[in-house]
Amino acid sequence: MSSSRMRGERIRRGAFTRFLNTVEWLGNLLPHPVTLFALLCVIVVVASGIAGALGVSVADPRPANEGEWIAVNSLMNADGLRRLVTEMVTNFTGFAPLGTVLVAMLGVGVAEHSGLLSASMRALVLNRSPRIVTYAVVFAGIMSNMAAELGYVVLIPLAAMIFHSLGRHPLAGLAAAFCGVSGGYSANLLIGTVDPLLSGITQEAARLLDPAYVVGAEANWFFMIVSTFAVTLIGGLVTERIVEPKLGRFDAAYAEADIDSQQMATLSATEKRALKGTGLATLALVAGLALLVVPEWGVLRHPETGLVSGSPFLSGIVVIVAVSFSLLGFVYGRLAGTMRNDRDVIDAMSRSMSSLGLYIVLVFFAAQFVALFNWSNFGTVIAVAGADVLESLGLGGPALFALFILMCAFVNLSLGSASAQWAVTAPIFVPMLMLMGYAPEVIQAAYRIGDSVTNLITPMMSYFGLIMAVAARYRKDLGIGTLVALMLPYTLFMLIGWSLLFFVWVFLLGLPVGPGAATHYTL
Template identity: 50%
Template sequence: MSAEKNNQQNRGIIDALLDRVERAGNRLPHPLILFFIMALFVIIISAVVAAAGVTVEHPTTGETIEAFNLISVEGFQRILTEAVDNFTGFAPLGVVLVAMIGVGVADYGGLITALLKKVIMGTPEKYITSAVVFAGIMSNLASDAGYVVLVPLGAVIFKAMGRHPIVGLAAAFAGVSGGFSANLLLGTLDPMLAGITEEAAHIIDPDYFVDPSVNYYFMIVSTFVITLVGTLVTEKVVDPRFGTYSPEDSASEDGGPGASEEELEDLKPEEKRGLRSAGLWFLVCVGLLILGTVPEWGILRTEAGELIDAASPFMAGMVPIITLFFIIPGIAYGRKAGTITSSDDVAGFMEQAMEDMGAYVALAFAAAQFVEYFSWSNLGEILAIAGADFLEAIGFTGLPLILVFIIVSGFINLFVGSASAKWAIMAPVFVPLLMQLGYSPEFAQMAYRIGDSTTNIVTPLLPYFPIIIAFAKKYDEDIELGTIISTMVPYSVGFMLAWTVLLIIWFGLGLPLGPAGTIYL
């Protein structure tokens, strides 16, 4: 009995702390408004720093760098006349919209849903937990599709196997959200973050190029690490906590959110035909990609025969290539499955995908102004150079700095849910700072992704958190926010520790992060 009271007390403390986090997060304005506020803040700070006469010396060129006053006549003119150019020239905007055109065809056409079901339903029972976590990780190829497809499906599968459905929901949620920066393939997040990283790197090196695949090798290994940790946490921590499921305690199963029992049935004949067709055309795409990249005369190489080069069509065209790898199999699936009967359907799916991106486009306008104001002011260079000098002077560099950076990224994620929004705020400061210390922008980006992903599943400010609670209430009508978060805390801690250890090992061995991604500058 005393042990039970202690557990209840501990749970009460955790819930109290999480309530404080929620209240603090709710006080923050919408990310779009937050960017406008920060842009105004940069304008004011630029005037103060310029008036104070603060200068630094560029360590490479020896040039004296001073703050540009954005409240000056010239500053006001730039703010007014270049607002549209700031928006249209915002690097993440184009790459994300182009990638989402392909994802929309594959998603709305049914290919992604069918693939997720195929992975889960074709897995032996003893591997089902690993399969659910793994499928969740892979689902981030389609951005947020896993939240509305795989999370409820995970609960249905576990319930059908006589296990507690909330455990299956938690395992799927952990993979979808906690493993958001791991994958065996490149997804929409990669070009989005790469574009922001490149913009930040230009503060130090205007010609620096960041390819979407710069973290690819690390992501591949991370997929298996996160799958293993997610499986262990589910089996050893979460499952014993929930115990045996009592269906009579659940809410009515007639309606309500979540996947239906029918989703456990095998794929329909038309879905199987669609997957076979999609697989065939995917192989055709792979063959064409190999033909264009492997031979020295490949059309995706430079004239000098270079492949992993910023100027190569392969690297520069990575986003359209990713888009085609979604569109072509997506259309092939839809034609055989019956979800695509004409070109109008394909166009409609693309339009729906663009409609879904409306909020991001508005956010991008505000973020673009902030990024450009920060760049014009030279505050990023001043902070980076002064900060690097300070850290070197106190000896706080190398791995300890990276570890602190991961923790800071994870903490900020508790209050600002959008991965791109946070990175747009942090990148202009941390990327140049780490570049001054000899670390590449892609290494800074990878460290950020670890901190960002691992705390997704414990922040009430995640946009999909209300949906997760709604799915859970189908099986336990009394479940609340604190229960969900306390269930996900072990995943968050486990992912953070395992991912950080992996980064330390990677750092120690000096391994490349991706085809064009190195640790050191």
């Protein structure tokens, strides 16, 4: 590379780094995340009162509610106060991620404090290329979506530990895993639980024009398989070229006291022997689970359909993970001499729970904000209003799809549920784009891009608090701005790269996005 090109490259990198530093600085001007969520609660109540008084509303796009309007509900009244007072506790205890995290961490705590996670991690990455580790972490994050929230609870903290053990910045590992788990939410090599959920909504929207139209769960499978490798590549490159250089060298002085700053040690003979024994126990455990799931009479299959989809096995995967980690952690601990009895297991669980103090406090206020935001109808009104604006522009083809993806990405910042957002926008955009000649399967694939990429930078994402708590272990003064600036490069490059893949796939090559899925639609 010539000196002028190298100088230009340094200038571009420097400008982008200054941009991220500005984002971080602006974001960190915000108060502590707990305080921020408390203030947001107040803002939602006041804003809902103003919007309610002004009669802010949008036409309900759902066919069953034709002619009806969705209005902002005022919470600045006696009914709002009564609801907040009576439901504040259930808002907290019913916040979905809370139970998932607590149950999973019981098992993960045993595996961590017995030394199983540390030994397994060192066995996996010892003498491996750092680049392979980076891409493996992103890929594992994408694939972890098959196991519900396992990626958030287990993989993201583990990835930070892996990078730290390799002498790399742990926040780079956290960012790479977060990119795969949340940014690559819709990509996978296999059909996951989100596929039938979205396809059902798409089918109902498509039947507004074609009452016989069928959209299967496999509607986007081909595109999502290729997207898995595209997201892995983008995530790995952003981690190594942008995020890790910006983070620099990890300084343990800014981390919690229990973070070990030493480099990764080689496995001892005792640890190797314990890992072999745990490996045999893992095979036995997998065989036992297979007997409960694989045969048609398996008790963990769906009791009515007999399928694995929607089965107790998938819906209870967090419990299975917690029990598995507990058993295997204890087996390893006994063989390695780090655990002797049930008291050691209970102590490990207690220590794991004690590390979640900040997360539990954050969740309490975040749960109140999410509940208030949902009660006010702000999310739905914003989604419908944005869809109306996009429809009114009168654009067609790639330009319309580009704006559609951008709109979905923007709405996702405030309406975090993929199914809730699609239930509102699908009845508008699926029929509209079908009339313009595009199949519902293609429209759904475009929606999934926008719905995924901004998961990384929105506090409305259910597990954002958990990510903050894990990241704070390695940087005590970490604020929302730091985390958003850390993840913003992934959002930007994934939005560009994934959208380009979509445009090449659909508009240039005309390939089907799934088995038997049409690219174009004609009445």
